[in-house]
Amino acid sequence: MQKYYLAVDIGASSGRHILGSAQDGKIVLEEIYRFENGMVKKNGNLCWELDRLFVEIKNGLKRCKELGKIPASMGIDTWGVDYVLLDSNDQILGNTVGYRDKRTEGMDSLVYDIISEDDLYQRTGIQKQIFNTIYQLMSVKTKNPEHMAAAKSLLMIPDYFNFLLTGNKLQEYTNATTGQLVSPITKDWDYELIEMLGYNKDMFCKMSTPKTVVGNFSDAIKAEVGFDCEVVLPATHDTGSAVLSIPANDDDYLYISSGTWSLMGIERMEADCSLDSKNANFANEGGFDYRFRYLKNIMGLWMIQSVRHELNDAYSFAQLCDMAIAAGDFKSRVDVNADCFLAPENMTEAIKQYCKITNQDVPNTIGEIAACIYNSLAMSYANTVEEIEKISNRTFNRIHIVGGGSNAGYLNELTAKYTKKDVYAGPTEATAIGNILAQMIKANEFKTIEEARQCVFDSFPITKYEF
Ligand code: LRH
Numbered sequence: 189m190q191k192y193y194l195a196v197d198i199g200a201s202s203g204r205h206i207l208g209s210a211q212d213g214k215i216v217l218e219e220i221y222r223f224e225n226g227m228v229k230k231n232g233n234l235c236w237e238l239d240r241l242f243v244e245i246k247n248g249l250k251r252c253k254e255l256g257k258i259p260a261s262m263g264i265d266t267w268g269v270d271y272v273l274l275d276s277n278d279q280i281l282g283n284t285v286g287y288r289d290k291r292t293e294g295m296d297s298l299v300y301d302i303i304s305e306d307d308l309y310q311r312t313g314i315q316k317q318i319f320n321t322i323y324q325l326m327s328v329k330t331k332n333p334e335h336m337a338a339a340k341s342l343l344m345i346p347d348y349f350n351f352l353l354t355g356n357k358l359q360e361y362t363n364a365t366t367g368q369l370v371s372p373i374t375k376d377w378d379y380e381l382i383e384m385l386g387y388n389k390d391m392f393c394k395m396s397t398p399k400t401v402v403g404n405f406s407d408a409i410k411a412e413v414g415f416d417c418e419v420v421l422p423a424t425h426d427t428g429s430a431v432l433s434i435p436a437n438d439d440d441y442l443y444i445s446s447g448t449w450s451l452m453g454i455e456r457m458e459a460d461c462s463l464d465s466k467n468a469n470f471a472n473e474g475g476f477d478y479r480f481r482y483l484k485n486i487m488g489l490w491m492i493q494s495v496r497h498e499l500n501d502a503y504s505f506a507q508l509c510d511m512a513i514a515a516g517d518f519k520s521r522v523d524v525n526a527d528c529f530l531a532p533e534n535m536t537e538a539i540k541q542y543c544k545i546t547n548q549d550v551p552n553t554i555g556e557i558a559a560c561i562y563n564s565l566a567m568s569y570a571n572t573v574e575e576i577e578k579i580s581n582r583t584f585n586r587i588h589i590v591g592g593g594s595n596a597g598y599l600n601e602l603t604a605k606y607t608k609k610d611v612y613a614g615p616t617e618a619t620a621i622g623n624i625l626a627q628m629i630k631a632n633e634f635k636t637i638e639e640a641r642q643c644v645f646d647s648f649p650i651t652k653y654e655f
Contacts, residue, residue, distance in 0.1 A: 268366030321367025429622030446593025453483025
């Protein structure tokens with residue numbers, strides 16, 4: 189009988205249930221359920237709809253039952269940095285605020301009053317991003333101290349869903365590292381730092397690594413979805429799962445995990461927490477088997493996704509690319525990582541404004557806006573390549589682009605052009621594949637990461653873009 193592994197892969201703009209199985213030495217995927225995601229305004233905050241997402245998770249499980257394809261195990265991965273605080277009755281304290289909310293404004297300086305930015309980087313090795321858990325918690329501490337005082341547990345989003353499914357509270361390591369409160373040396377919460385910051389130390393749960401069994405479904409979930417299943421930890425940080433599925437076994441490449449964000453970097457065995465690394469704003473995110481993802485968060489497809497929404501989703505991404513190609517000689521460029529693009533009221537206006545204040549031609553047509561975004565993104569990739577090559581004192585031969593954004597052919601071409609490196613695009617479902625690989629490694633279908641990555645190479649189409 190066919191053995192299935194289920195990945196529940198939830199990104200910032202959509203979630204999906206994907207069944208994976210090993211068939212004739214290849215991995216075969218079947219997407220059985222898909223749903224929308226996004227932050228919504230609630231009481232003045234940008235929030236995740238966690239209740240609705242959990243209903244969607246259960247809907248996808250019911251679909252397995254309907255199909256008669258009951259997974260041997262399942263794993264959940266989501267975006268990083270966000271969390272919930274639970275009280276003594278396991279109820280969520282406060283709003284389920286998402287990382288694009290403005291509550292973290294000014295929280296960096298409150299953190300640096302306690303620990304200098306340099307020392308913080310040397311302790312955690314994580315890129316400064318104003319939405320990291322560390323700054324979100326500073327906002328709770330200053331604006332809602334009663335929530336922090338009442339909190340009995342802090343759970344990152346996938347850990348929260350795992351808790352709802354099984355009743356067990358585990359803290360998965362890769363996702364925890366995104367928050368800037370974990371030591372890359374001990375690979376555990378930096379409790380000394382947590383105490384210095386005045387955060388409630390007792391709410392942090394015990395750290396567990398990918399492949400750990402969270403538990404089986406609770407009786408209530410079993411009754412509701414119609415079967416039992418073992419919940420296993422993949423790299424619950426989506427980027428950690430995506431990078432696990434890169435179809436290569438040498439180390440002569442850079443990767444981009446391309447989706448709402450573009451995460452560009454290399455894999456390393458040791459963290460680099462030097463000041464040079466800090467000044468270039470690189471992160472050492474914790475990965476599967478304690479490998480590190482040395483990478484930079486780049487604004488990614490969020491900008492074009494936002495522009496598309498502002499046009500009432502009237503054009504497909506392919507159409508937007510065609511319009512960008514037609515406006516190919518439009519020259520204005522923006523710094524895609526500028527704060528003004530994180531959560532603007534209107535992305536199109538933010539781009540126009542940026543061009544205006546930097547004395548560049550203001551884009552007027554949709555094609556010009558799209559050309560500006562795609563070219564600026566590829567330019568930012570090229571700058572990041574230069575920085576990584578300088579810091580690591582190495583050069584890399586090619587770029588692997590994985591994830592949903594890897595099917596943006598025009599962007600792949602621009603990436604090859606600007607970085608002067610060959611680009612290999614695919615697989616598009618990298619995050620779900622990485623989630624499934626972790627479960628398959630746990631189940632001994634693969635003995636090593638290398639075997640698993642070879643199988644990804646053998647199983648999925650990869651398109652080459654020569655520079
Ligand atoms: C990508 C991602 C990224 C995080 C961001 C919040 O989905 O997980 O790695 O930093 O979301």
